[in-house]
Amino acid sequence: MILAVFFFHSSEYVLAISFHGSSSVTLQSLLISKNYLFAMLFSFMEYFVEIFFFPGLKEYWWISNVGLVMVIIGEIIRKLAIITAGQAFTHLIKIHREEHHKLVTHGVYSCVRHPGYCGFLIWSVGTQIMLCNPISTIGFAIVVWKFFAERIPYEEYFLRQFFGPQYEEYAQRVPSGVPFVE
Numbered sequence: 001m002i003l004a005v006f007f008f009h010s011s012e013y014v015l016a017i018s019f020h021g022s023s024s025v026t027l028q029s030l031l032i033s034k035n036y037l038f039a040m041l042f043s044f045m046e047y048f049v050e051i052f053f054f055p056g057l058k059e060y061w062w063i064s065n066v067g068l069v070m071v072i073i074g075e076i077i078r079k080l081a082i083i084t085a086g087q088a089f090t091h092l093i094k095i096h097r098e099e100h101h102k103l104v105t106h107g108v109y110s111c112v113r114h115p116g117y118c119g120f121l122i123w124s125v126g127t128q129i130m131l132c133n134p135i136s137t138i139g140f141a142i143v144v145w146k147f148f149a150e151r152i153p154y155e156e157y158f159l160r161q162f163f164g165p166q167y168e169e170y171a172q173r174v175p176s177g178v179p180f181v182e
C-alpha cells in the first residue's frame, strides 16, 4: 500500500515536471491536499483498528488481490491519460485557452473523456479494497465520485468554450469514464 501511494505521487510529480518544466510545477503536483491526507490517515486507522479487533477481516487474500489489480489498472489508465494529453494535462483546470492547447481525442481519450479521473477513481478505491477496509472503501468511492461529479461539468464548461462544436461532438460520442456522470 505504502509503495502504491509513493509510486503514484512521485510519478505524478515527475511527469508534471517533464511536461511542464520544473519552474511551473509546484508541490501541488504531488496531489496531496489536507482532505486527501485526512482520508489516508482515516484509512490507516481503520486498518490498524480492524487488524487488532477483527484480524479475520484482513485474511481475505482474494479481496486484497482484487484491490491490487484495481490499483495497477487505475495507475496505468491515469498515467496513459497524462502521457497522451501531454501539456494539455494540467493539475489545475484551465479557464483561459492557451495557444498550444489542442483537444485530445486519441488513445485513451477515444475510450473515455476523463481517463485521468477514471484511473484515479479505480486506483483510490482499489487501495482500500487491497487493505480490506470496508468503511474506507465505501467512503473513498463516495467522496472521490462526488469530487469528480462536480469537477467534470466545471471542466467541461471551459472545454466547450475553448473547442465549441468540436467538443460537443466528442462529448456526444465518448462517455465520461466516471459512472453516472454524463
Ligand SMILES: C[S@@+](CC[C@H](N)C(=O)[O-])C[C@H]1O[C@@H](n2cnc3c(N)ncnc32)[C@H](O)[C@@H]1O
Pocket (backbone or CB within 6 Å): 081, 085, 088, 089, 090, 091, 092, 093, 094, 102, 103, 104, 105, 109, 113, 114, 115, 116, 117, 118, 155, 159
Ligand atoms: C487534471 S487534467 C484532467 C484531464 C481529463 N479530465 C482526464 O481526466 O484525463 C485537467 C485539464 O485537462 C484539460 N483537458 C481535459 N480534457 C481534455 C481534452 N480532451 N483535450 C485537451 N485538454 C483536455 C482541461 O482543460 C484541464 O485544464
